[in-house]
Amino acid sequence: MQKKYDVIALGRACVDLNAVEYNRPMEETMTFSKYVGGSPANIAIGSAKLGLKVGFIGKIPDDQHGRFIEHYMAKAGVDTSNMIVDQEGHKTGLAFTEILSPEECSILMYREQVADLYLRPDEIDEDYLKESHSLVISGTALAQSPSREATLKAVTLARKNGIKIVFELDYRPYTWQTKDETAIYYSLVAQQSDIVIGTRDEYDMMENSENGANDVTIAQLFKHQPELIVIKHGVEGSYAYTKEGDTYRGKAYKTKVLKTFGAGDSYAAAFLYALNSGKGIETALKYGSASAAIVVSKHSSSEAMPTALEIEALIAEQDQN
């Protein structure tokens, strides 16, 4: 069946303020560059840049930052018709990035009263969801009410209408109250998703445990809806497991790291692009890793999202050696 969108992403779209003068403490950074940020926004932008047809469900403030986000995403090719403009004075989330060195990066977050977490269940449009093959849920959208309930409603409607759910765990500690709470909602949504993507640490949050084992994680999740589970282990590469029992391993590509931000989002965008393009899981793992390698070598997350040609060039170059 032909649908209007390959992917609709749901969750936050924010502003990154990246240190112009880096390799120093942020106290000494006097200038910041503005970019669109937020995991689901980055995934949407990255997917659109790769050629997928992409929509977005989220909430942005009625201010200059909100309008910047909407303009930028529209220009990147993302349908913004379901980005609700907040009418209650909420703000755009901000992430000031500090790049002390390629290995030491930190983020100073402004996430108080942010518009994205005020998305309401009644603002989820079933007809919009029906126009997409898949729905990408960001775990952070579950962190607070009413965004939590809006997300649970979108999951229910996606299941009801046979839309594939991709759950990007995207765990950010600053918006959650307790580990128990995180584990409860992560488990609920993971069990109802078709594809789950996250780092090993994020799966540990879902299980409210430490040093979890992949085989235990997949055994538990495959009792429910999931058919494909991706677990990322940083520089050691990533694993994809299927319900049928296949395991794929993807290696990490070499790159000159500028900062670590944006790796996960670019990975997800390229992985989903490859899957949607019928390239198979093994190739999708390569696309994800290559895309992440490109983004961490650049200053931004969203603006740096690579094209398919760039990704393929990197894979070709490093795989031949």
Added chain:
Amino acid sequence: MQKKYDVIALGRACVDLNAVEYNRPMEETMTFSKYVGGSPANIAIGSAKLGLKVGFIGKIPDDQHGRFIEHYMAKAGVDTSNMIVDQEGHKTGLAFTEILSPEECSILMYREQVADLYLRPDEIDEDYLKESHSLVISGTALAQSPSREATLKAVTLARKNGIKIVFELDYRPYTWQTKDETAIYYSLVAQQSDIVIGTRDEYDMMENSENGANDVTIAQLFKHQPELIVIKHGVEGSYAYTKEGDTYRGKAYKTKVLKTFGAGDSYAAAFLYALNSGKGIETALKYGSASAAIVVSKHSSSEAMPTALEIEALIAEQDQN
């Protein structure tokens, strides 16, 4: 397998303050009698009185009302080892009942900062749950965090350990923010429960609709976990539907109504008692209706819970005619 408890109920245990002088506006009532109240507490008390082995999971304040509740329930035969004593100054919920006439009853609720809604996920003890054949969940426990997450955690643990979940919808408008929110959490839990009990109006809340039809409701729920669904239609009686396709109808028994409070709780207690005693669904419907008929003819909800002999006497008396 022999277990310590037939039923563990989870949710609120409160205080009812019932008008001593009734058939008048509460403004003119000058004296109030104190009883234990709250749907799951009433169900626990009623079940224990009927002979079931009953436990309770909830939170009570560290004050005179909290201690009264704990003493009363213990004396009624309910295990109170998992009634957590709140340490943060929360209060016992209060329900002042106004009995204008048998048909016109209203309740003035005090539900601000009530201890029962502060039950936390980390206070749910998996080992305690494992000792029971079934877990009765009250819908009101889902109304606010952290009780909501504690309840979702109990549901997950019950499923994991093969404990039957009985979901008493028990919808009380005053603790919920929006209809959307109610529908989302009611659906989530109903889909994971084995038995669902509620009035037609309560199922409408779960479906965020009006004038819903029983066949639509059961068709939707039987796609998931439920195997037995009870839908009550007031004086018109109640229906029980099984996943196998059987339908049972229970009639309402005649009684001299003093007030309408407590009908649902006494119904649930007797219905569960009959089921647990292997009396079959048809008899369980009779037990529920007879128990409700007895309680609405008396001044309290908890104190008035009937014995099996009283229930059987009423059934025998009215069924022979």
Added chain:
Amino acid sequence: MQKKYDVIALGRACVDLNAVEYNRPMEETMTFSKYVGGSPANIAIGSAKLGLKVGFIGKIPDDQHGRFIEHYMAKAGVDTSNMIVDQEGHKTGLAFTEILSPEECSILMYREQVADLYLRPDEIDEDYLKESHSLVISGTALAQSPSREATLKAVTLARKNGIKIVFELDYRPYTWQTKDETAIYYSLVAQQSDIVIGTRDEYDMMENSENGANDVTIAQLFKHQPELIVIKHGVEGSYAYTKEGDTYRGKAYKTKVLKTFGAGDSYAAAFLYALNSGKGIETALKYGSASAAIVVSKHSSSEAMPTALEIEALIAEQDQN
């Protein structure tokens, strides 16, 4: 100048639920009697009963308890035209009294989201204030916004219009956040009042100190507006100090104590009645003590407020010995 009211009291009007079965823990009390309560309401009722022309500024809920309060106070002779009916679902404060013995009394308070603390500055009517000779402020009205600001506005308007301000410290710990906060607002209002009445402990709260001395307290307050300061020392009697330097001591009258509640309110009502009737400070101290002695021997606070004849009888009886 002839004015419509001798006194307008500002603050809370609540419901007391007094144990019918007493001299036991409240856990064992099964019946409660309902009375109007709250310090300024009691003072208003007591003053009206003694013959003063009395008005009231406060906020009551739109429910059965709110209507009971309004009816009761109106019947007692208090003008209730400025008792605003809350439209936002707030509640009547409740005080369950526990009388273990005449010496051991405690109160279980329900003060969450109470209507009286939601009185707003824009609900203070300057024209109403102008119709009174004096304004009685209860310290508890300063505990939370917006009642705090409404009270500060009433103080400013009273000062502007030459209305005497009587500040009844009426300190209740459960509504205040910190001692610092209490001291700041108590000092602000005491410095702008004409008459200040409180126990030694309450003046200590105002000074954020312990074991304060009366001479220090009055030296500090007489630098500002106050002209008459009453400091109560329980069974040791009370002192009245004037700005001109006079000191009066009032003794406590003997009585058969049933409970300690209501002593301060009945004291203030009778003290103000005597002052307003031109009986002089010495006699006013006697009236206050005698009124308190009567109320602590009875079951309620408001209903038990004595008449002038009863007060005078007690004084005559005990002073002749």
Added chain:
Amino acid sequence: MQKKYDVIALGRACVDLNAVEYNRPMEETMTFSKYVGGSPANIAIGSAKLGLKVGFIGKIPDDQHGRFIEHYMAKAGVDTSNMIVDQEGHKTGLAFTEILSPEECSILMYREQVADLYLRPDEIDEDYLKESHSLVISGTALAQSPSREATLKAVTLARKNGIKIVFELDYRPYTWQTKDETAIYYSLVAQQSDIVIGTRDEYDMMENSENGANDVTIAQLFKHQPELIVIKHGVEGSYAYTKEGDTYRGKAYKTKVLKTFGAGDSYAAAFLYALNSGKGIETALKYGSASAAIVVSKHSSSEAMPTALEIEALIAEQDQN
């Protein structure tokens, strides 16, 4: 008497993020420069730069922005020993400035959960206050608890210790709930201050009125503590009124306006510097206006604070014509 400080300022110290690319909507600004901001911080920095001995009372977050503020102010010569480091995760306030044209400037504020409004009464050090001749209070510090109570406590302690209070009305709508509330606290503090400085609009907020008249304002305030009142009328200049009945008018100096931010703060800094230096009110008005004229022609507020030489040069140049 020789004291350690001429001035201690109390209130917020924040971060300004000023558009690098200006004369355009902020949506199109891609780079921002970071400066210290916030009215009392700017006044402190400006005063220190002019040669006064300056202290500061405030609260900053335990993060990169907080440390930047503290370092910058210390380097500017402000004593930062009483800048409390918040331990509860509050944030630095942010002001993104949009400069559409010299006449059209706006600010996108981040003031949710900002550290400065969490200064507590117990963090006000009386000994520190005693070391200063004067205390500058910013009106915004009154906007929320507990900063409101900390400020009221500082006012009380300053009065008690004979320290002159300078009240900079500094009204910012985004932190206040209602006009009533603003008027109540502004009046309370203005009546207890020695010098009050504000725009005509700000005095209207204090009076909860519109189009107020200066003579009414000063007649009311001179009944209380104030001895000097400055009312600013933008380009029409400013007026200073003394309790003795003198009126001084200061004109506005010509300048090439880049943006309007920072005018009031630089005015206050230079005005206070001139007064403290014994230059008299007439000269102080010139200093205030000249300092404002210089700051509005530059990109920042804090960094642009002029030296005495620059101010005197501007006055000399424009006054000779």
